[in-house]
Each structure stands twice: as structure tokens, then as C-alpha cells.
Amino acid sequence: MDNKEEVLKNICDLLKGHMHVSETPPSDIIGIDEVCEMTGLSKYTVYKKTSNKEIPFYKSTLSKRSVLRFLRPEIRTWMLRHRIGTVDEFLEQQDGVYNNK
Secondary structure, three states: OHHHHHHHHHHHHHHHHHHHHHHOOOOOEEOHHHHHHHHOOOHHHHHHHHHOOOOOOEEEOOOOOOEEEEEHHHHHHHHHOOOOOOHHHHHHHHHHHHHOO
16 A cells, blocks of 8 residues: 555656646746747847847846846837827827817
8 A cells, every 4th residue: 555655646746746837937037039929020120129229128247248138028018109099099189189279
């Protein structure tokens, strides 16, 4: 009986270890590859936007070469900031401008 209990304990430990890994949420700190996946932009474009300070980023200087890091929520906010209004919204805005004159 001890052998069966030991085998069951080992199986439970393995399952717990596997479940723990799969429950780990993705980090909010991401690299350039994930930014490219999120935005659909090429690495070249993302590097250019960081150089022009058009996209929020952080520069890690812990190693000899600097590494670009990004925060997932900041990239989402940055992406949503570039919303283009609808024709109806534009017309309503124009009506407001002309009615205030």
C-alpha cells in the first residue's frame, strides 16, 4: 500500500506543478517582439518610433547593451489613442462649431 500512496502523491505533485505553470499570468513587462505582435508593426518601425519618442518605452541599462522594454497597458493605451472618428461624429462636431458662431 505504501507504494501506491507514494505513486499517487508523486502524480499529484506533478499535476500541481503543471497547473502552477499554466496559471501564471503573462508579465506586463514585454519586449519588442511582443509589441510587434500586439501592434502589427515591424521591428524597424517600433525602433524608429522609440527613437522619435512616439511610443512609450523604457531602456534597461543593467547589462552592457541597453534593452528596450515596454509595459503592456501603456502600449494598449497608446494604440487606442489614435482613434479615427466616424463621419457622423465629424458632422456633429462641425454642427457644434457652426452653431456656436
